[in-house]
Amino acid sequence: MEQREAAGRRRVGLCVLCGLPAAGKSTLARALRHRLPRRQRWDCALLTYDDLIPPEAFGPPAPEAGLAGQTPLLSRWKLYRHELLQYLEHFLQALINGDRLSAPPSRTESTWESFVACCEGQGLLSSQGPDAGACHYLTDVATSRPLYFILDDNFYYQSMRYEVYQLARKYSLSFCQLFLECPLEWCLQRNHLRSHPLPDQTIYLMARKIEMPDLENNAWEKNSLILKSFECTLEDNLQIIHLLANALENPVKQNEENTEQKEVDRAICAASTVHQADQTFRRIISQTMKDAKDKNVRPSDMKSLAEELNKLKAEFLEDLRQGSHLKNKICQQNSDPVTSVTSSFQYEATNVVNKYILK
Numbered sequence: 001m002e003q004r005e006a007a008g009r010r011r012v013g014l015c016v017l018c019g020l021p022a023a024g025k026s027t028l029a030r031a032l033r034h035r036l037p038r039r040q041r042w043d044c045a046l047l048t049y050d051d052l053i054p055p056e057a058f059g060p061p062a063p064e065a066g067l068a069g070q071t072p073l074l075s076r077w078k079l080y081r082h083e084l085l086q087y088l089e090h091f092l093q094a095l096i097n098g099d100r101l102s103a104p105p106s107r108t109e110s111t112w113e114s115f116v117a118c119c120e121g122q123g124l125l126s127s128q129g130p131d132a133g134a135c136h137y138l139t140d141v142a143t144s145r146p147l148y149f150i151l152d153d154n155f156y157y158q159s160m161r162y163e164v165y166q167l168a169r170k171y172s173l174s175f176c177q178l179f180l181e182c183p184l185e186w187c188l189q190r191n192h193l194r195s196h197p198l199p200d201q202t203i204y205l206m207a208r209k210i211e212m213p214d215l216e217n218n219a220w221e222k223n224s225l226i227l228k229s230f231e232c233t234l235e236d237n238l239q240i241i242h243l244l245a246n247a248l249e250n251p252v253k254q255n256e257e258n259t260e261q262k263e264v265d266r267a268i269c270a271a272s273t274v275h276q277a278d279q280t281f282r283r284i285i286s287q288t289m290k291d292a293k294d295k296n297v298r299p300s301d302m303k304s305l306a307e308e309l310n311k312l313k314a315e316f317l318e319d320l321r322q323g324s325h326l327k328n329k330i331c332q333q334n335s336d337p338v339t340s341v342t343s344s345f346q347y348e349a350t351n352v353v354n355k356y357i358l359k
Helices: 002-008 025-040 076-097 109-121 158-170 184-192 200-209 234-249 260-294 299-322 337-357
Strands: 012-019 043-048 125-127 135-138 147-152 174-180 224-227
Touching: 012 025, 012 158, 012 234, 025 043, 025 147, 025 174, 025 234, 043 109, 076 109, 076 158, 109 125, 109 135, 158 174, 174 234, 184 200, 224 234, 260 299, 260 337, 299 337
Parallel strands: 012 147, 012 174, 043 147, 174 224
Antiparallel strands: 125 135
8 A cells, every 4th residue: 555655646647649540749759858858857758659569560450479369350560559558557557556577468578578679668667687587677666756647649540549648547547649731732741751751641631530639529538638839839849838737737537527328328329330330331332333334434444443442441440440520529319420421422432433533
């Protein structure tokens, strides 16, 4: 109990950075990592997902050791994201309990080592003894200085950010969000200057899907700041510090936003919606292919048309799984989300097939 109380005196915050690739998130994250210890006397740890998630995460799923091989139906990228969040929770449990940090039994070895190296490099962990690889010691466990974790990733779906909020609520931590609203054209230009730029199409697709914090309708997103400027001004810096300080003074209560049952209901609703939409999309694609054949689309183009339509179907279904079409609303008896998304899919599918018919 004494250890819990000692660790409990240390306030811990989770700050989520979100926005399009090349919007300036990493630049802001590094600035916070540098400024917060000097100006606020807060400890600050930076978790950069691009550095911690291995390149193979963006490939097709395949069985392998660790968490990334347990659910082949999910993308590796999504599994690695969940895995990093579990490692962060593992660290927080050790911090709260005053324990040493041991390797979790279920892990991807290379990713766990990257996470540990990241924490060690920022002074959060130290290795001691002959078996240092399996056991790590938390530094300054009893310090009274606040500790902020800055999570640097795109977090373009609200559901991705909500997972971090749930972690904060579970352990009564502080939670806040910084959303960088950078114009798409600027993101594309800055991306081209990178040593390893993303394909333009990836950024275009993300720009179409990204969900800004909804401060009016989502109580859990109330501690959010939307930065509209290309580079942070002095006023922006002051607002950021105010947001972080306010979140520290008002950690999430464990019974706050008690929406667990609502989340279960929404998940059930989403699963049903995805299944219905999948069946509907398949019928639309089948009919569209028949119509294309009747309109004398060249046989050599039919394969390309089918690939485009199936890719479109996959994108729509992924949006539904993430809840972007449901907008965090629970299905009511008289609501029919499939109808609206079917209309959108039909419109997009018609645009696709018209390219081939008008050749």
